[in-house]
Each structure stands twice: as C-alpha cells, then as structure tokens.
Amino acid sequence: MHIRCIIVDDEAPARDELRFLLSAYEGIDIIDEADSATAAIAKIEELKPDLVFLDIQMPGRNGFEVIKALASETAPKPHYVFATAFDNYAIQAFEASAVDYILKPLSSRRLAQTLEKVRTLIAQKNNSFIEQQLQVLLDKVSPPVRELIKISVEKKGKMRLLSPEEIVFCSYADNHILVHTSNEALPIHGITTMDKLEEHLAGSSFFRVHRAILVNLNAIKEFSPWFHGKYNLIMDDRFATELAVSRSRVREFKMKLGL
Template sequence: MAAKQKIRCILIDDEAPALDELNYLLSEFNDIEIIRTATSATQGIKLIQEEEPDLVFLDIQMPGKNGFHVLQEIMQFPNPPLVIFATAYDEYALRAFEENAVDYILKPFSQERISKSLERVRCLLFANCTEKVEVPNMNALLSGMGLGHNVLRISVEGNGRILLLEPAEVILCRMEDRKIMVYTAEDIFPCYGDKTLDKLEERLQGQPFFKANRGELVNLTHVRDFAPWFNGKYVLTMNNIQENEVIISKGRVKSFRERLGLA
C-alpha cells in the first residue's frame, strides 16, 4: 500500500457498545481516521469493497457470517486491508493468530494494547520502523480456522440427498446408536462422512464447538442458558426448537467456563 499521512480504518462489530468503545479509544491517535463502521459481516464486506481502507478492526463472533468469513472474502479483493481482530476468543484461536503473525486485541479493549497494534500497522504500511515485521499470513490463518481453500461444511443425510450445512447452522451433534445425529434449529439429520465425535471435533477446530461429554458436541453460540447440576456437573439448554438439554461432565466444566470467559 502507498504511504499515507492518515491510516483509514473501518470498524466491524455487531455490538454497538464495543464499536463505541473502540471508536473512542482510537480517537486518541492523531493518525487514525475512522471512515465507516459496520454492525454485520455482510455490511462490513460491502464497506471494505467500497472504501478500500488501510486497516480493519474486525470482531470474530457475529451472527451469521463471522469474522473469519469476512477475512476469507476480503482476501480476494485486489488491495485487501490489514486486519486486527477485536475478540474475546479462546486460547486455540489466539495461538493461531500468533503463529501466523496476525495481530489481535482482547475485549475489553485497553489503550496500551491498541497502541502496540497500531505501531505494528505503521511498520507494515509505511516501512519506517527499525525492527522487521512480517506481513501477516492470512491464508495460513484461514486454513487453521477451517476456512481458506477447503470449504468447511458438515455433511448430513436428508430426503435421499447429502446436505451441506454451515457450522453456524448446527446446534449440537450427539452420538445415538453409534451414529452422529446433527441437530439444527428445527431438524435432526444423520451425519454423513464423519464417524466419531472426536474426528468431527478435530475438523471443527477454530469454530465455537465444545465437547460437553463423551457423546455430545455443542455449538456454544447456541447455548441459551446453563446451570449447576448434580455432582459438580452443568446442564445446558440449547436454543433449538426442541430446547435440548446437554450435561457437561464434571471434568469439562472448567474448560467450558474458560471458553465463555467465566473462569
């Protein structure tokens, strides 16, 4: 990208308070110009295409398309912007960011962390820093998140055909009579292809799925509520039409709380 006096930014987050906070913190930097904000992935992609910003602050966990889907699409643009993830994501994802030289700031945001991220951005945009900074390997990140060139879908059997579901459509996966059953908002399908939950969980790494017990894998974005249960276990209620209940085994409770940022 050509050097510019101002770094033109777009902010994408489905939560208005997070957008307001980030907007306020970035206003303290004289070389940052916030040109547009978006509250959904689809709107954000459109704005990036129209405005061609230098930098995008991108939330990951959004309804429908998430931040990785935004990244996947904008990487196809002639001049894709630099991306800083603004996230409350789990440790697995953070390790992936670090390994692929992608910067991120954790919610709740701090001025000091944003300042460090912007120093890195200035180095990449203007090549005026003393230390060498590698260009982020976004394609490697997408591959690590189950995206990139290999499109991630969950295959199920329905009406004599093989249906391909987006991970976001899946509420939970449950072993029943030695077969994985896939629950969506309104339907239940036999899984096609994956034979074990362990294998399916491995393929879904980087997606918001959590193995609650030996026989159930839940999509954390579809957990409606949870409560303590017997013997140190938890019980979850999913937000599908059946309102399925899932028991988190005692040994998995700590990991569950960590994934939700409650530990």
C-alpha cells in the first residue's frame, strides 16, 4: 500500500526532520510540503493526498482552520496527523477522533505507531466515519461562540449600532475615537480608549496597526512595504484611506495575514 502524504509546518527544519524520519518507511510517498495553512489548503484541494501531517500552531491560520476550510470538500477526506506540543487536555480530544497526533520533538517509535494506525484506517475506506470524527474534534477544540458584538456611534444626535463588518477602521485623536465606515466617520459612544475598543473587538478581524489606529483586516484593499520598515495600507473605503503599520507591529501584522 502506497500512502501519498503532504507535510505542513511553517518551520523548514521541522519539515526536513519529518521527511527524513518518513524516508525509513516503505510506501510513504511525500508528494508536497506547505509552510502555511493557506498553502496547505490549496495543495490538499489540488493533490488530494491520503495523509496530511499538520502542524497546529502556525502564523495566521492554524491547523484546525485547515480542516474547517476543507470540510465541504466532497472528495475523500485525507487522514490528518497533528504534530503538536499541546497539553494532555487537547490530546484527549485528538484521541476521541479518527486523526492521530505526534508530539514534538518527534519520536521514531511514536511515528511507527501512527503510520500503522493510518494504514488500518485507509484500508477500511470509511470516509463518512472520518468526516464524523473530524467534526467531533473540531467541536472540542473550537472556541465557544461569542455574544453579539456591536459598536455604538453617534449620528445626528441619535445612537446607531454598527456591526464589526461595517467598520473599516477606528482612529484615536484629541481624546476621542472615530469609527470609520466605507463612507463616513462617526464618534464612538460609551468606549473611551483604544485599549477598551480592542478588547471589545477581540476575536473579530481587527488588528492594532498603531497605538491610535485599529483596522479591520477584511477591509484592507492593498498594502506594500514603506519607509523605515513600516507597511502602507490602502483601505477599502470611498476615500482609499492610507494608513501605516508601525515598524514594531509589522511582524505580527504579517503573521495575522499568514504571510
């Protein structure tokens, strides 16, 4: 039995180590590698491997999000083996699913056990069971659904509630916060600091590019490197507003976007 597999890890040494360990086993064909969740999703969709060795903690989207993104695929699902440094609590969730896990640093003995399990599962060819068990895993590791988030702003003497999706960015100046939508800027009501606003929007697609600017990552039209290690953003509003990512936040900004 030949097993076609893809290795997904953002660190090249980790991919090289796993490739070396797998070379000791007959019938394991490494058909590609990926260094991010985004790249992994594209390669899994294209190549349809039997097995994916999947890192959990990666810049931007994590390993669980790879599975979520591919959940609607009608083709036979690959078997996922997580490479993880997670604690025992998370491992209990893995053990309840059809996937397996290997702890970093990798062990040849543990890898052999994993491959034996994968060979057995592939031989069973029960894709519906795989889908069911992957959903069990995602249900256990997914964060709880947050309460409805709204931002209160003032317009013509009345209070208006905005959804996060309506906000392009927020700015702080002269001791007050302005909420910028695609066509106007409105003063916020009830929240007095950017720290509090950032906390209120935690879990949404917002990122603090500067101590006085909080942007909706989904509302960035384009961006490019700028002077002194900064990045320049062009926002998707009618003004094509330009904002700068401070040099100290560029690395985290790129990680958020999976770059």
